[in-house]
Amino acid sequence: MKTLTPRAITAMKGVEKIAALTAYDYRTARIMDAAGIPLILVGDSVGTTLLGYANTLSVTLADMIRHAAAVVRGVQRALVAVDMPFMTYQASIAQALRNGGLVIQRTGCQALKIEGGEFRAPTIAALVQNGIPVLAHIGLTPQSIQVLGTRVQGRSDAAARQLIADARAVEAAGAFAVVVETVPAALGAEVTAAVKIPVIGIGAGPGCDGQILVINDILGLSGDFRPKFVKPYADLGAQITAAVSAYQADVQNATYPGPEHSYE
Numbered sequence: 001m002k003t004l005t006p007r008a009i010t011a012m013k014g015v016e017k018i019a020a021l022t023a024y025d026y027r028t029a030r031i032m033d034a035a036g037i038p039l040i041l042v043g044d045s046v047g048t049t050l051l052g053y054a055n056t057l058s059v060t061l062a063d064m065i066r067h068a069a070a071v072v073r074g075v076q077r078a079l080v081a082v083d084m085p086f087m088t089y090q091a092s093i094a095q096a097l098r099n100g101g102l103v104i105q106r107t108g109c110q111a112l113k114i115e116g117g118e119f120r121a122p123t124i125a126a127l128v129q130n131g132i133p134v135l136a137h138i139g140l141t142p143q144s145i146q147v148l149g150t151r152v153q154g155r156s157d158a159a160a161r162q163l164i165a166d167a168r169a170v171e172a173a174g175a176f177a178v179v180v181e182t183v184p185a186a187l188g189a190e191v192t193a194a195v196k197i198p199v200i201g202i203g204a205g206p207g208c209d210g211q212i213l214v215i216n217d218i219l220g221l222s223g224d225f226r227p228k229f230v231k232p233y234a235d236l237g238a239q240i241t242a243a244v245s246a247y248q249a250d251v252q253n254a255t256y257p258g259p260e261h262s263y264e
């Protein structure tokens, strides 16, 4: 099976909607890839979904490399992009190139995702010019949670204009696609029309070229946390609770293991 390249993802704009998801482990990535998901992101949301951190700021390069390598091992066709964690690329272009190169070399992923719009364009351009494809991320950028909070972005005219300028800047810098997070649906559609690269929305309405969601959120594995834009497709949290309780009851009642689970 042919691996999807960044160019192939860019070419999907206007042809088919892109359904992207996050993954953090080998088995889930295999399932997603076999299901035909074209773009898998090893998000730094691994910090909140799997590692129990309060936000993404505590995620390290080592965390990302471990989880990304596992995902890459499970994928044959999808493009795997990996989030660069907080403060591993912001300090300087040299830092971004050094750490970005490390992630590519140690994981075998095809692309990196970094947060920031117009002001981040020089870093994106440097990565791309040095052979590292970039998925940009603008709008509500979780690594800026201490500044932005979790509010919907782009509500004022100035902020909306800036978001469009951000999308154009990351496109000009060479990003092959851009994630736009938590903006009004009309603005999501406007940004999508303003650039030639795919706009992958998360809480950015139906007018985007594609959507990305956190896998734990759509599977019902995020507890009570559910932003408005998440549509739950399963309730695995409830199913796991039922399975674990049934197992505990079986062990306590000595109905497990039975003869069929025991060796002669």
Ligand code: KIV
Binding pocket: 022, 041, 042, 043, 044, 045, 046, 083, 179, 181, 202, 212, 213, 214
């Ligand atoms: O880390 C993450 O999960 C993200 C989202 C865009 C899905 O960045």
